[in-house]
Amino acid sequence: MTHSYFFCGIGGSGMMPLALIVRARGADVAGSDRSLDQGRIAAKFDWLTREGIALFPQDGSGVTRAEQIVVASAAIEATVPDIVAADRLGCTRLSRAELLAQIFNASTDPVGVAGTSGKSTVTGMIGWIFHVCGQGPTVMNGAVMKNFVSAEAPFASALVGRGERFISEVDESDGSIALFNPGIAVLNNIALDHKTMEELRDLFGGFVSRARVAVLNIDNDEVVALARPGDITCSMGAREAVLQAGDFAERPDGVDFRVNGVPVSLQVPGRHNASNALMALGAAVASGIALEDAAQALAGFTGLRRRLELVGTSQGVTVIDDFGHNPDKISATLDTLLAFPGRLLVFFQPHGFGPLKLIGEELAEVFAAKLGAAHQLALTDPVYFGGTVDKSRGGEWLADQVCARGSTAHFFDSRDAVGDWLASTARAGDRIVIMGARDDTLSSFAEQVLARV
Numbered sequence: 001m002t003h004s005y006f007f008c009g010i011g012g013s014g015m016m017p018l019a020l021i022v023r024a025r026g027a028d029v030a031g032s033d034r035s036l037d038q039g040r041i042a043a044k045f046d047w048l049t050r051e052g053i054a055l056f057p058q059d060g061s062g063v064t065r066a067e068q069i070v071v072a073s074a075a076i077e078a079t080v081p082d083i084v085a086a087d088r089l090g091c092t093r094l095s096r097a098e099l100l101a102q103i104f105n106a107s108t109d110p111v112g113v114a115g116t117s118g119k120s121t122v123t124g125m126i127g128w129i130f131h132v133c134g135q136g137p138t139v140m141n142g143a144v145m146k147n148f149v150s151a152e153a154p155f156a157s158a159l160v161g162r163g164e165r166f167i168s169e170v171d172e173s174d175g176s177i178a179l180f181n182p183g184i185a186v187l188n189n190i191a192l193d194h195k196t197m198e199e200l201r202d203l204f205g206g207f208v209s210r211a212r213v214a215v216l217n218i219d220n221d222e223v224v225a226l227a228r229p230g231d232i233t234c235s236m237g238a239r240e241a242v243l244q245a246g247d248f249a250e251r252p253d254g255v256d257f258r259v260n261g262v263p264v265s266l267q268v269p270g271r272h273n274a275s276n277a278l279m280a281l282g283a284a285v286a287s288g289i290a291l292e293d294a295a296q297a298l299a300g301f302t303g304l305r306r307r308l309e310l311v312g313t314s315q316g317v318t319v320i321d322d323f324g325h326n327p328d329k330i331s332a333t334l335d336t337l338l339a340f341p342g343r344l345l346v347f348f349q350p351h352g353f354g355p356l357k358l359i360g361e362e363l364a365e366v367f368a369a370k371l372g373a374a375h376q377l378a379l380t381d382p383v384y385f386g387g388t389v390d391k392s393r394g395g396e397w398l399a400d401q402v403c404a405r406g407s408t409a410h411f412f413d414s415r416d417a418v419g420d421w422l423a424s425t426a427r428a429g430d431r432i433v434i435m436g437a438r439d440d441t442l443s444s445f446a447e448q449v450l451a452r453v
Contacts, residue, residue: 005099006063006091007031008072008082010053011044013142013438014096014171015073017158021103021140023053024160032058032082041440044155060085067091071099074174097176100140100168105181107138107166111283112180114207115188115217116200117328118276119169121268122188124304125280127159127167132297133289136163143323144305165287172203184286185211188279190222191328197222215282217275232282236275243285245278252340264295268303270336277301308333311446316428317453318342321446325351325437327362333435334370342431344375347418349436350382350398353389360393360401368405376425377402377409378418383439415445423452 007019010031023029030053036045037058045055056062060081063070070086073096077083086093094102104110113123120143127139128147139145139159148156170180172195185208190200205226208214214231218224218239227233235241245264248271249256255274256265259281266277277298284294303309311319320337324330330348337344348367350356356363367377379395379402395411402409412418422432432453434446 002026004028004065004068005030006068006070006082006086008058008070008076008080009033010048010055011035011041011440012073012075012096013157014100015071016044016048016155017140017142018071018096018100019048019053020051020158021138021160022099023051030054030056030062032056032062034058035440044440047154058082063089063091065089065091069094069099071096074176095176097171097174097179101176101179104140104166104168104170105179108164109183109212109287110181111165111167111184111186111287112182112207112211113167113169113186113188113279113283114172114177114204115186116172116191117326117332118188118272118279119186120323121273121276121304121307122186122279122283123167123169125277125298125301126186126283128301129280129284129289129294129297130165130167130287131159131161132300133284133293135165135287135289136161137165137167138163140166140168141304142169143307146302146304147300170207172200175199175203177203177207180207180210182207182211183213184283185214186279186283187214187223187226188217188276189220189328191220191326201225213286215279215286217279219275232286234275234278234282236271236278243278243282243291245274248274250336250339259295260291262291262295265299267299267301269308270332270339272332272336306443308336311434311443312450314450314453315426316430317426318431319446319450319453320431320433321443322433322435323437324348324435325355326359327366330363330435331366331370333433334366337431337433338370342429344371344431344433345378345422345426346371346375346433346435347378347380347422349380349415349439349442350395351437351439353382353384353391353393356382356398357390357393360398364398364401364405367402367409368407371407373406373408377407378421379409379411380413380415380418383436419445419449419452422449426453 011033063085130137233241381395399409399411
């Protein structure tokens with residue numbers, strides 16, 4: 001690549017790894033971010049600068065030439081000064097998904113990982129298997145992959161390999177999954193999240209139909225309908241499948257099981273991660289890697305940041321940082337934690353006013369059903385970084401919905417107030433879970449909570 005790209009919102013979970021991949025392939029890359037202007041998550045931006053990416057305020061000052069290709073995520077509005085400058089200069093504009101799809105579709109037999117839940121973990125698992133098995137993959141992820149973190153790469157949500165393999169999670173929330181033509185399509189699940197079920201069926205169905213081969217989780221009723229002859233079906237239950245998992249033994253720090261008789265031992269806990277691993281193994285088999293070799297590689301997978309991540313333990317209280325934000329993800333996290341003793345003190349920050357309006361009832365159902373009367377839930381209003389949005393449903397509304405279903409939820413108007421409540425409520429044996437998405441400062445908050453207890 002010899003183009004010059006400007007990434008508006010470069011610190012975003014989907015933007016940063018893409019910018020790093022483009023930069024590593026020889027392009028000139030610059031960018032801006034609202035979080036940078038607000039003085040948040042400075043370490044991330046310092047690292048981008050060290051990687052040779054010039055950073056500018058999000059005031060239009062970085063967009064100065066018509067030759068620049070301006071890349072923006074769906075969250076960037078037309079009134080942002082960088083976009084105004086790009087339009088004035090006549091710059092080519094691409095969405096994040098459009099640029100990613102260009103790179104993805106041009107690669108050899110690309111692996112696309114889709115689904116309402118688990119795709120970041122499955123992407124990381126596939127990337128690790130392919131890396132260990134010598135395929136030199138490039139991996140585009142929306143989360144930091146612990147296996148690839150180093151002093152030189154502290155925010156390793158991307159891996160730039162020397163081989164032809166390109167592995168990427170693909171997103172249905174904005175409909176951009178329709179742009180991707182996978183060689184291997186991995187579909188973990190279909191459930192209500194950002195769009196209606198009818199829209200999701202169309203998007204995921206098209207994604208599978210364009211693939212050479214699909215790896216499908218047929219434990220999900222919606223996915224079953226998409227299976228074609230020759231696809232690799234995967235199951236954790238009694239269904240007939242090409243890859244069948246069984247003999248599960250859960251540990252607090254992992255899970256052991258067998259796939260078609262081959263032993264698999266994971267360092268990440270929960271049956272949902274066994275399911276994620278099954279999908280990753282399916283992708284490996286679809287690419288020609290032996291099941292035994294892929295299973296052995298997975299034993300070294302150490303997980304992703306903010307996926308049931310242990311922050312630490314103090315005074316007998318354990319603090320966990322987790323990305324759970326939709327009903328499926330939250331349910332999987334809580335099921336994993338509830339398999340072992342100890343009260344849960346859960347703090348949940350919804351990931352947007354829009355999503356809360358769409359899936360708020362389902363969120364309330366999950367929290368009430370899982371936490372009951374034995375555990376505690378704290379809520380604040382959704383994360384909000386600006387822009388126009390309907391705020392008719394907030395954290396207080398969600399708390400009322402949870403309480404109306406017979407459980408207990410507390411609404412707080414600030415994160416500081418949540419910290420005070422957690423510090424005063426926690427006792428030895430409790431597990432505090434900091435849960436939410438789209439806000440990197442939640443991890444800092446988890447560390448602060450640990451220090452307070």
